[in-house]
Amino acid sequence: MRAPTFDLTLLRTLVAIADTSSVTAAAKRLAYTQSTVSMQLQRLEAQLAVSLHERDGRRLRFTAEGERLLGHARRLLALNDEAWSDMQARQITGDLTLGIPEDYASLLPSVFAYFHQLYPAVGLTVKCGTSAHLVEQVKASELDLALVTRQRNSPGGDVIRREPLVWAVGVHQQPSLSDPIPLALYTPGADVFREVAEQALQAAGRDWRVAYTSQSMAGLAPIVTAGLAVVVVTRSMLTPTLRPLDESSGLPALPMIELALHRAPHRPSEPARRLGELIREQLAAPSEAL
Amino acid sequence: MRAPTFDLTLLRTLVAIADTSSVTAAAKRLAYTQSTVSMQLQRLEAQLAVSLHERDGRRLRFTAEGERLLGHARRLLALNDEAWSDMQARQITGDLTLGIPEDYASLLPSVFAYFHQLYPAVGLTVKCGTSAHLVEQVKASELDLALVTRQRNSPGGDVIRREPLVWAVGVHQQPSLSDPIPLALYTPGADVFREVAEQALQAAGRDWRVAYTSQSMAGLAPIVTAGLAVVVVTRSMLTPTLRPLDESSGLPALPMIELALHRAPHRPSEPARRLGELIREQLAAPSEAL
DNA sequence: ATCAAGATAACGATCTTTTATGATCAATAT
DNA sequence: ATATTGATCATAAAAGATCGTTATCTTGAT
Numbered sequence: 001m002r003a004p005t006f007d008l009t010l011l012r013t014l015v016a017i018a019d020t021s022s023v024t025a026a027a028k029r030l031a032y033t034q035s036t037v038s039m040q041l042q043r044l045e046a047q048l049a050v051s052l053h054e055r056d057g058r059r060l061r062f063t064a065e066g067e068r069l070l071g072h073a074r075r076l077l078a079l080n081d082e083a084w085s086d087m088q089a090r091q092i093t094g095d096l097t098l099g100i101p102e103d104y105a106s107l108l109p110s111v112f113a114y115f116h117q118l119y120p121a122v123g124l125t126v127k128c129g130t131s132a133h134l135v136e137q138v139k140a141s142e143l144d145l146a147l148v149t150r151q152r153n154s155p156g157g158d159v160i161r162r163e164p165l166v167w168a169v170g171v172h173q174q175p176s177l178s179d180p181i182p183l184a185l186y187t188p189g190a191d192v193f194r195e196v197a198e199q200a201l202q203a204a205g206r207d208w209r210v211a212y213t214s215q216s217m218a219g220l221a222p223i224v225t226a227g228l229a230v231v232v233v234t235r236s237m238l239t240p241t242l243r244p245l246d247e248s249s250g251l252p253a254l255p256m257i258e259l260a261l262h263r264a265p266h267r268p269s270e271p272a273r274r275l276g277e278l279i280r281e282q283l284a285a286p287s288e289a290l
Numbered sequence: 291m292r293a294p295t296f297d298l299t300l301l302r303t304l305v306a307i308a309d310t311s312s313v314t315a316a317a318k319r320l321a322y323t324q325s326t327v328s329m330q331l332q333r334l335e336a337q338l339a340v341s342l343h344e345r346d347g348r349r350l351r352f353t354a355e356g357e358r359l360l361g362h363a364r365r366l367l368a369l370n371d372e373a374w375s376d377m378q379a380r381q382i383t384g385d386l387t388l389g390i391p392e393d394y395a396s397l398l399p400s401v402f403a404y405f406h407q408l409y410p411a412v413g414l415t416v417k418c419g420t421s422a423h424l425v426e427q428v429k430a431s432e433l434d435l436a437l438v439t440r441q442r443n444s445p446g447g448d449v450i451r452r453e454p455l456v457w458a459v460g461v462h463q464q465p466s467l468s469d470p471i472p473l474a475l476y477t478p479g480a481d482v483f484r485e486v487a488e489q490a491l492q493a494a495g496r497d498w499r500v501a502y503t504s505q506s507m508a509g510l511a512p513i514v515t516a517g518l519a520v521v522v523v524t525r526s527m528l529t530p531t532l533r534p535l536d537e538s539s540g541l542p543a544l545p546m547i548e549l550a551l552h553r554a555p556h557r558p559s560e561p562a563r564r565l566g567e568l569i570r571e572q573l574a575a576p577s578e579a580l
Numbered sequence: 581a582t583c584a585a586g587a588t589a590a591c592g593a594t595c596t597t598t599t600a601t602g603a604t605c606a607a608t609a610t
Numbered sequence: 611a612t613a614t615t616g617a618t619c620a621t622a623a624a625a626g627a628t629c630g631t632t633a634t635c636t637t638g639a640t
Contacts, residue, residue: 005367008295022585033632043629048378083359314619326598350618595628605619610612
């Protein structure tokens with residue numbers, strides 16, 4: 001007496017029948033013949049010794065047992081699909097290199113960890129750099145992917161999400177905001193935050209001075225928390241030591257920036273495709289909020 | 291391109307191979323031929339395009355992928371088996387009658403609810419009565435099953451669990467325990483609690499009087515909570531309004547009683563078998579504790 | 581009466597299991 | 611060491627069962 005076991009393909013047609021409430025439509029969807037689906041349903045009923053469906057007039061209706069089995073079928077198939085794609089994912093091998101702005105290095109580790117769980121055989125290298133530099137590297141195929149910040153509606157790459165920029169200072173500081181405004185900025189060059197800040201101040205007719213520059217937020221932090229300068233960050237980068245400044249501070253409003261994903265010009269490798277997908281899924285959340 | 295779907299029978303042999311770490315043994319367990327199991331394993335590997343096992347010397351070892359799949363297989367099969375037995379259980383129909391002592395009516399509802407979930411097509415009737423009466427009814431096949439209380443090591447039926455009996459009074463009462471002890475007892479007749487109590491008092495040379503009698507605990511409750519009498523209950527029947535009395539009260543210790551399941555003499559119906567099983571499982575918990 | 585959907589029958593192809601056999605490895609004897 | 615034995619696993623070939631298709635029939639709705 002062998003253990004009774006469902007044939008998952010039969011359960012899949014059961015689900016298709018339920019979804020379409022028609023044998024013929026289910027057959028079309030599954031690329032079977034109508035008669036095949038009809039017989040598959042009968043086979044299921046025979047194996048369980050239950051009648052799963054009734055036919056009143058032309059309409060097909062499931063019995064209580066049918067509905068019950070449907071639930072089991074959905075659960076089983078979900079587990080099956082998950083198991084299958086897990087096994088496939090583990091087969092994917094290769095190496096890929098992703099570029100990210102330094103400041104986003106803190107945002108991504110959980111994504112990397114998840115990626116490694118899903119694709120343990122893929123060697124992932126992460127390189128940090130300024131957005132402008134990263135874009136060039138992707139174009140030169142030195143990177144497979146690059147996640148960069150840019151001003152709104154700039155061309156190139158796919159937008160992953162948009163984020164509001166805010167002025168910020170140390171939590172307990174009340175900075176003197178008379179001109180010239182003391183700014184803490186990233187290293188000179190094509191930095192988006194810097195561009196945005198300077199454009200906004202200029203448009204507002206304000207004056208400013210660069211009180212401090214550094215390669216990354218980490219370097220700027222001491223100055224900012226000490227209240228010696230204000231900084232521009234995305235809202236998601238605010239830490240407990242940083243306090244955002246609203247309009248009452250007198251500083252001009254800042255526009256949104258975009259987080260965009262650039263891909264190397266050649267057709268993306270499978271690992272690159274997957275990582276791109278994952279980044280989109282994982283980071284897509286806080287988009288147009290304000 | 292049809293959706294990729296596992297063959298659960300193949301996964302079952304995978305598990306058997308893992309459990310026995312031998313193709314031959316797995317074949318024996320599954321009532322297959324050795325070559326069948328060998329080929330089934332290969333088929334699985336072919337379908338996934340992965341090698342699941344390695345052979346170093348004579349020993350069979352799973353690869354990392356094999357172990358991974360094994361996990362999925364176990365989960366899928368567990369779900370399959372659960373689904374299957376659920377579908378079978380729903381097929382079971384019939385009626386059955388269970389007898390229980392009145393005081394246990396409060397203990398069982400969750401079991402009945404669960405039973406109805408598992409076997410919705412079974413009509414369950416519950417009849418209350420004294421243990422002695424219930425036993426007679428089962429013997430006469432007027433009941434399919436009877437759950438009764440009895441003194442320890444009495445014959446007949448299967449012991450479901452043993453429970454300590456305790457003396458109890460109202461929470462805030464300090465009853466006068468000088469002879470004759472005022473007892474609140476069930477209706478005269480073959481009641482186990484009464485028997486046990488009277489035997490214990492007699493053995494201790496104490497005197498008592500029956501201050502109140504009723505068909506059930508519900509009727510006794512007012513007298514007891516008012517402190518006019520002490521009552522005998524199982525520990526599991528203690529409510530927030532009842533306070534158990536320990537040895538310091540001067541009352542003699544009470545023995546354990548047993549909860550036993552009696553079955554009608556004829557071969558039990560399938561529903562009766564199932565309910566019996568369920569009762570055993572669900573009530574087996576607090577057995578010999580003290 | 582006609583049309584569309586579902587059920588049934590018969591056939592053919594494919595896949596699965598078995599029987600039979602060969603290969604490999606470990607252990608024991610020579 | 612070498613040979614032999616025993617056992618396990620893999621492979622080949624054949625029988626058998628199963629599943630899907632084509633074709634046809636039935637049934638219900640317009």
